[in-house]
Amino acid sequence: xxxxxxxxxxxxxxxxxxxxxxxxxxxxxxxxxxxxxxxxxxxxxxxxxxxxxxxxxxxxxxxxxxxxxxxxxxxxxxxxxxxxxxxxxxxxxxxxxxxxxxxxxxxxxxxxxxxxxxxxxxx
Numbered sequence: 222x223x224x225x226x227x228x229x230x231x232x233x234x235x236x237x238x239x240x241x242x243x244x245x246x247x248x249x250x251x252x253x254x255x256x257x258x259x260x261x262x263x264x265x266x267x268x269x270x271x272x273x274x275x276x277x278x279x280x281x282x283x284x285x286x287x288x289x290x291x292x293x294x295x296x297x298x299x300x301x302x303x304x305x306x307x308x309x310x311x312x313x314x315x316x317x318x319x320x321x322x323x324x325x326x327x328x329x330x331x332x333x334x335x336x337x338x339x340x341x342x343x344x
Contacts, residue, residue, distance in 0.1 A: 222247050223245070223246070223247035223248050223319060223332070223333040224244075224245070224246045224247055224335075225243055225244070225245050225317050225318070225319060225333055225334060225335035225336075226243065226244045226335055226336070227241060227242070227243050227315060227316065227317050227335045227336065227337060227338040228241070228242050228243075228244075228338060229241040229242050229338060230314075230315060230338030230339045230340045231339075231340065231341070232341045232343065233307055233340075233341070233342055233343070234307075234342070234343055234344070235307060235308055235309055235342055235343065235344055236306060236307065237307050237342070238303070238304060238305045238306075238307065239304045239307060239340060240301055240302065240303050240304070241257070241301065241302040241304070241315055241317075241338060241340070242299060242300075242301055243255070243257075243299065243300045243301070243302075243317030243335060244298060244299055245298045245299070245300065245317075245319060246298060247333075248319070250295055250298040251274055251275070251295040252274060252323055253274060253319050253320050253321075253322070253323060253325065254271055254272060254273050254274055254319075254320035254322060254323060254324055254325030254326050255271065255272050255291070255293060255300040255317060255318065255319055255320060255325075256268065256269070256270065256271035256272070256317070256318045256319075256320060256325065256326070256328075256331055257269040257270050257271075257289075257291060257300075257302045257315060257316070257317055257318070258315070258316045258317075258318060258334075259311075259313035259314065259315045259316065259340075260313055260314050260316070260337075261310075261312060261313040261314075264313075266316070267282065268282055268327075268328035269281070269282055269285055269289065269302070269315070270282060270285065270289060270291045270302070270326075271291070271320065271325060271326035271327060271328075272291040272292070272293055272300065272326060273323065273324050273325075273326050274295075274323035274324070275295075275323075276292060276293050276295075278324065278326050279291055279326060280326040280327055284310075285304075285311075288304065288305050288306045288307075289302060289303065289304050289305070290302075290303040290305075291303075300317055302315065302317075304340070307340075307342045308342060309342045309343065309344055310342075311340065311342050312340060312341050312342050313339075313340060314337040314338065314339050314340075315337060315338055315339075315340055316334050316335050316336075316337045317334075317335045318331035318332075318333065318334045318335070319331065319332055319333045320332070
């Protein structure tokens with residue numbers, strides 16, 4: 222049974238940084254790409270970015286490109302989302318997801334999801 226547990230969310234001010242973490246268990250972590258998504262109130266869940274099994278390939282939504290960075294530590298079964306220069310429009314519940322393949326980095330093709338962690342960015 223795959224479990225994904227996000228942590229690190231909180232309330233920050235615009236311009237601040239925050240790092241989210243996601244602990245994975247249940248499948249061989251290094252066999253799968255990982256992704257981050259977010260959902261703001263009243264909106265559908267949107268793709269933030271993805272990282273391949275070895276961290277060698279990443280892909281980001283235009284809205285976060287240059288500000289957010291995804292990384293992973295396969296020895297610890299962890300994936301991270303470093304968020305810099307946060308804006309109020311980044312406020313959302315952030316979810317990590319495990320891909321269907323080792324090279325899943327784009328939207329779609331995600332099999333499992335965490336419960337999410339709230340990020341709130343104030344002015």
